[in-house]
Amino acid sequence: MTKKILLSVFLLPAAMAFAQQYGGMWIPTELNEKEMKDLGMKISAKDIFNTQKASIKDAVVQFNGGCTAEIISPKGLLLTNHHCGYGQIQAHSTVQNDLLSNGFWAQNMSTELPNPGVTVDFIVDIKDVSNQILEGTDNLTEPDLAKKISTNIEVYKNSQKxxxxxxxxVKPMYYGNKYYAYTIETYKDIRLVGAPPQSIGKFGSDTDNWVWPRHTGDFSMFRIYADKNNNPAEYSKDNVPYTPKHYLPVSIKDKNENDFTFVFGFPGKTTEYLPAIAVEKIMKEIDPAKIAVRDVALKTLDEKMRADDATRIKYASKFASVANYWKKWIGEVEGLKKSNAVEKKVMYEGSLVSKNSQVKATLDQLNKLYNDQSPFALNNAYYTEVIKNAETLKLASDYYTYISSVESGRMDEKELAKLKTKLTSFYKDYSAELDAKVTAKLLALYANKTAPQFLPAGFDKYKNEAQNIPIIEDISKNSIITGRTAVNGAMLSTDIEKAFSNQDKLIKTIKKDPVYQLYVSIRDTYMKTADPQFTSLQTKIDALQKTYMAQQIDTDKDRKFFPDANSTLRVTYGKVKGSTPRDAVSYGFQTHLAGVIEKYVPGDYEFDVPKKLIDLYNKKDFGNYKDKTGDVPVGFTATNHTTGGNSGSPVLDANGNLVGLNFDRQWEGTMSDINYDPRFSRNIMVDTKYILFIIDKYADSKWLIDEMKVIK
Structure with a gap:
């Protein structure tokens, strides 16, 4: 046993050095340029991010607040993932004209489809403003610290032209030890240009999600439009295609293992610097709770979606969204166990304490706080997931917020208009009958999994799932919130303006609504028994995590630290590489069209293949898009450190040419948000050869290829 521990400690620095060589989400103004060049990069850091002249950052945008996209032509042509554009493709779909199933390809610019509300954000500049934001904060504690920082942020923003x-x-980094300011330009006229059918863009669907080998053509195309001065403008038929400062050349050169790549995008959230106790709680308590809730919701939705096309279209985007993180969390738990994440953290903490005795006091406090918070954190996980996934309760939550805003005088005409728009959109893709089943099952889960002290009085009656279904269906039928009963002479689900015509009557009716009263009983109990304790302890944990982060940086001089992802622009880099995730299992780095045909199941929800794609394969009509094997490459993996938000991110080669489109991670490595491990962590990308092959050969849209600069 002693020998094993000593060996683990001895190997830890080497393992961590390897992780640092490939891991990391770097602020583009602070790139690890030497290591990138050592790994094979041919361009300079200034070619990636430069405020004085055009650079690659001018071709990378945040797409609709959540994904990444990139410009690939001088006419503002935008490439992102199919799943990032899924909501827009769905919005243009009907049972009669099902763009999800059939795909969509504009024949020219005049037939591109507008998408009200969709935006893209360019990052114009990034500045380290830590001194300005942290000025006058020495020795302050919460809530005074938060107030002072908020004031300093506003002063700084108001001082900028x-x-x-x-x-x-202005965003915090390193848990508030530093702050950076981002200047953003937002474009608002974004039109759908093309999307393959979901049998290509979502091939493999939920079965293959987070899984390698992967054969998904996960891409869609949009175009940015601007006013005559090339500036952002609301949608207008007079707008013209945006002329970018830079657009990405598209390479269709063959790839080889160990080729250098880098990913440029907006990763959402990572927590690489947590203490061991936090990782243990996530692995053993929090993730399993969230998985359990979504498992129930997804199974109920899936059964109905497979049986009814109208439901499939209505719930397609929501189902994909719910399933995405459900499967990710499952992989995360397994990956944390397999990579010995908790044990590695414990050993690392020991090495820090040996160099800096003050670290022990911080860790002792964090251990106590996490253990004290544990029951409240578990209830928080169940509560938030149940309310989020039982859409009927989510609706009640929205109306609760509405009533609170009206009664406190915060609901003005602008906010009311936004609420009506949100509700109209929600009801469009909501089935009260279906969600009554989902809600009934989730209430049973909540009643059985939640400690009695966190449940409303009499909540035991919901423990039996089968008995719940008729009870909740009856409540749903008699609810105005579900849109099945009228108020002010109209249904909220079909005529929201009329339903809102008498606000006093609407509010009085909502307060008596059975769905609303059910939600309020759950909410009030949670807010009384769990939320204050959870929040108070989390505030203390956050303050100590800031201290612990500073101690890690000050103590571990051999480690080069990058800030956790927080939806800001980052660069990550690595090499094209296969993987060996399990004993006797080895994966190559590249998949091909032949693999699509191998997985083909006629008429299947997930693995059907369009006849035209099969015909192209059988004829071997691959054009310029085949590689040295004679087949069309579909996807590939590399060691780039990515996460949610990197969906749609450009994958670039050593010369800054686009070689792929990031869309996923390998399931065995999804724990990389918490514990990056180079043995298992792989990002998954669509090959540009496959993207161009689909556009050209499948969609007959060569006019789009002609816009691009293709590197052959």
């Missing part, structure tokens, strides 16, 4: 279409966002 910006255009009307620009904004400034």
């Amino acid at each position: 910006t255009e009307s279409f620009q904004s400034i966002s």
Whole structure:
């Protein structure tokens, strides 16, 4: 036993050095340029991010607040994932004209489809403003610290000169030890140009999600439009295609293992610097709770979606969204166990304590706080997931917020209009009958999994799932919130303006609504018994995590630290590489069209293949898009450190040419948000050869290829 522990400690620095060589989400103004060049990069850091002249950052945008996209032509042509554009493709779909199933390809610019509300954000500049934001904060504690920082942020933002279409966002890094300011330009006229059918863009669907080998053509195309001065503007038929400062050349050269790649995008959230106790709680308590809730919701939705096309279309985007993180969390738990994440953290903490005795006091406090918070954190996980996934309760939550805003005088005409728009959109893709079943089953789960002290009085009656279904269906039928009963002479689900015509009557009716009263009983109990304790302890944990982060940086001089992802622009880099995730299992780095045909199941929800694609394969009509094997490459893996938000991110080669489109991670490595491990962590990308093959050969849209600069 002693020998094993000593061996683990001895190997730890080497393992961590390897992780640092390939891991990391770097602020583009602070790139690890030497290591990138050592790994094979041919361009300079200034070619990636430069405020003085055009650079690659001018071709990378945040797409609709959540994904990444990139410009690939001088006419503002935008490439992102199919799943990032899924909501827009769905919005243009009907049972009669099902773009999800059939795909969509504009024949020219005049037939591109507008998408009200969709935006793309360019990052114009990034500045380290830590000194300005942290000025006067020495020795302050919460809530005074938060107030002072908020004031300093506003003072800084007000001191900056910006255009009307620009904004400034100030973001904390390293748990508030540093702050960065981002100057953002937002474009608002974004039109759908093309999307393959979901049998290509979502091939493999939920079975293959987070899984390698992967054969998904996960891409869609949009175009940015601007006013005559090339500036952002609301949608107008007079707008013209945006002329970018830079667009990405598209390479269809063959790939080889160990080729250098880098990913440029907006990763959402990572927590690489947590203490061991936090990782243990996530692995053993929090993730399993969230998985359990979504498992029930997904099984109920899937059964109905497979049986009814109208439901499939209505719930397609929501189902994909719910399933995405459900499967990710499952992989995360397994990956944390397999990579010995908790044990590695414990050993690392020991090495820090040996160099800096002050670290022990911090860790002792964190251990106590996490254990004290544990029952409240578990209830928080169940509560938030149940309310989020039982859409009927989510609706009640929205109306609760509405009533609170009206009664406190915060609901003005602008906010009311936004609420009506949100509700109209929600009801469009909501089935009260279906969600009554989902809600009934989730209430049973909540009643059985939640400690009695966190449940409303009499909540035991919901423990039996089968008995719940008729009870909740009856409540749903008699609810105005579900849109099945009228108020002010109209249904909220079909005529929201009329339903809102008498606000006093609407509010009085909502307060008596059985769905609303059910939600309020759950909410009030949670807010009384769990939320204050959870929040108070989390505030203390956050303050100590800031201290612990600073101690890690100050103590571990051999480690080069990058800030956790927080939806800001980052660069990650690595090499094209296969993997060996389990004993006797080895994966190559590349998949091909032949693999699509191998997985083909006629008429299957997940593995059907369009006849035209089969015909192209049988004829071997591959054009310029085959590789040295004679087949069309579909996907590939590399060691780039990515996460949610990197969906749609450009994958670039050593010369800054586009070689792929990031869309997923390998399931065995999804724990990389918490514990990056180079043995298992792989990002999954669509090959540009496959993207161009589908556009050209399948969609007959060569006019789009002609816009691009293709590197052969």
